[in-house]
Amino acid sequence: MSRGTTVAPVEVERPVGDEVHEPDLPWIVIVWNDPINLMTYVTWVFMRLFGYPREKAEKLMWDVHTKGRAVVSSGPLEKAEADVARLHSHGLWATLEKES
Amino acid sequence: MAPFRRRKGRFVVGLGAGERELLTELCRQTRDLLEAEDPSSDPSVARLFPAAYKDDPLRSLEFETNLGRAPKNGKLAAIETLERTLGARELSEEEFLQWMGAVNDFRLLLGTRIEITEEATERDYPDDHPDHDAFQVYVYLTWLEDRMLRALDAPRPSARSVGGRDRPEPE
Numbered sequence: 001m002s003r004g005t006t007v008a009p010v011e012v013e014r015p016v017g018d019e020v021h022e023p024d025l026p027w028i029v030i031v032w033n034d035p036i037n038l039m040t041y042v043t044w045v046f047m048r049l050f051g052y053p054r055e056k057a058e059k060l061m062w063d064v065h066t067k068g069r070a071v072v073s074s075g076p077l078e079k080a081e082a083d084v085a086r087l088h089s090h091g092l093w094a095t096l097e098k099e100s
Numbered sequence: 101m102a103p104f105r106r107r108k109g110r111f112v113v114g115l116g117a118g119e120r121e122l123l124t125e126l127c128r129q130t131r132d133l134l135e136a137e138d139p140s141s142d143p144s145v146a147r148l149f150p151a152a153y154k155d156d157p158l159r160s161l162e163f164e165t166n167l168g169r170a171p172k173n174g175k176l177a178a179i180e181t182l183e184r185t186l187g188a189r190e191l192s193e194e195e196f197l198q199w200m201g202a203v204n205d206f207r208l209l210l211g212t213r214i215e216i217t218e219e220a221t222e223r224d225y226p227d228d229h230p231d232h233d234a235f236q237v238y239v240y241l242t243w244l245e246d247r248m249l250r251a252l253d254a255p256r257p258s259a260r261s262v263g264g265r266d267r268p269e270p271e
Contacts, residue, residue, distance in 0.1 A: 030154075035218040036211035038245060041204065044254040054255045084152045085167060089174050091204045093147075095154045 025098050027080035029073045032093045033064050045090045046072060049083070074099065103244060104196070104251035111196040111251060113189055119244075120186050122237065126206045127183045133209065134172055134179075144212040148175065148205060178202040200248045203241055210238045 031042075039061055046057035050073060063070035072094075073083045080096040087094035101114035115123075133145050149171055151160035181198035185191055191199065210216075214231040216238065217224075225235035250256075 035216055035220075036208055037204070038242070038249070040249045040254050040256055041245065044249055044252065047255075058255065081152065081163060084163075085171070088150055088152075089171060090201070091148070091208050093150050095150070095152060097154065 026074045027077050027096050028071045028099050029080050029083045029087070029094055029096050030069050031060070031064050031072050031087060032095070033068045034093050037091060039065060042092065045087070045092060049086050049090065103247045106251050106253075107190075109193060111191040111193070113191060119240075122240070123182065123186060123203075126237075127179045127202070130202075130206060130209060131176060131179055134176055144209045147208050147212040175201070175205055178205070196248070196251070200245065200252075203245050203248065207238060207241045207245065210234055210241065214238065 042064060043054075043057045043061045046052050046060050047054065050057075052060070060070045060072055072087075074080065075083075077096075084094045084096050103114050103119075105112040105114070133142065134148075136142070136145075149164070151157065152163040153159040178198040178201040181195055182202045185195050185199075188195075214225070214234050216235075220235075222235075222239075225232050229235070
């Protein structure tokens with residue numbers, strides 16, 4: 001993140017532990033394949049919830065179906081959790097995790 | 101008669117008495133399941149409320165706690181709408197989407213209970229199979245949801261094997 005006013009790099013002593021960078025890492029939302037939800041339904045949910053065009057929604061649906069999972073959205077923790085809740089309310093099996 | 105037809109932003113319903121009876125019964129059973137004291141002990145109910153974090157039960161629990169009763173209330177509201185409007189000849193889009201949500205939940209519950217697979221066919225649930233009737237209902241619900249998606253003009257990437265072209269008879 002840049003504020004645009006710092007001229008020289010500031011030396012910062014790093015605290016021990018890896019939690020320092022946690023807020024900067026985006027979270028990803030994953031939809032997992034399941035034997036029940038219809039392919040048509042999954043495509044429709046992606047279009048409706050995320051406003052994705054048909055091509056993108058279908059590509060994600062096929063990834064879920066053939067590869068077993070697909071990353072369908074990403075962003076800050078709050079957004080990722082909200083997306084997971086919306087996918088759950090539509091019956092999709094979704095989880096979130098930190099991007100690696 | 102087509103089960104659902106879109107007309108001027110509304111949805112015309114063409115369900116038979118047997119179909120409405122079946123849906124009424126599924127509403128009742130699902131509400132009982134959702135309102136049971138400890139629904140999470142039932143794996144099919146648990147399928148409706150998946151963990152948000154794959155390998156982090158504590159964080160999943162926190163996520164669940166933050167949402168409170170909202171997820172369950174949403175599903176109960178869809179069931180209430182379906183029950184209340186089952187006799188209607190026409191539905192608003194909002195009501196129609198609630199119908200589809202409820203029907204999808206019925207399929208998730210039933211499919212999980214009979215341990216459905218992607219390749220399942222009638223041969224896996226013969227007449228003498230204990231889940232034969234449940235599978236017939238599942239096939240009917242699959243067909244019904246497919247028709248709902250058609251009425252919504254959802255894109256059709258491919259056809260699924262379960263739920264053929266002919267209207268299956270609800271038991």
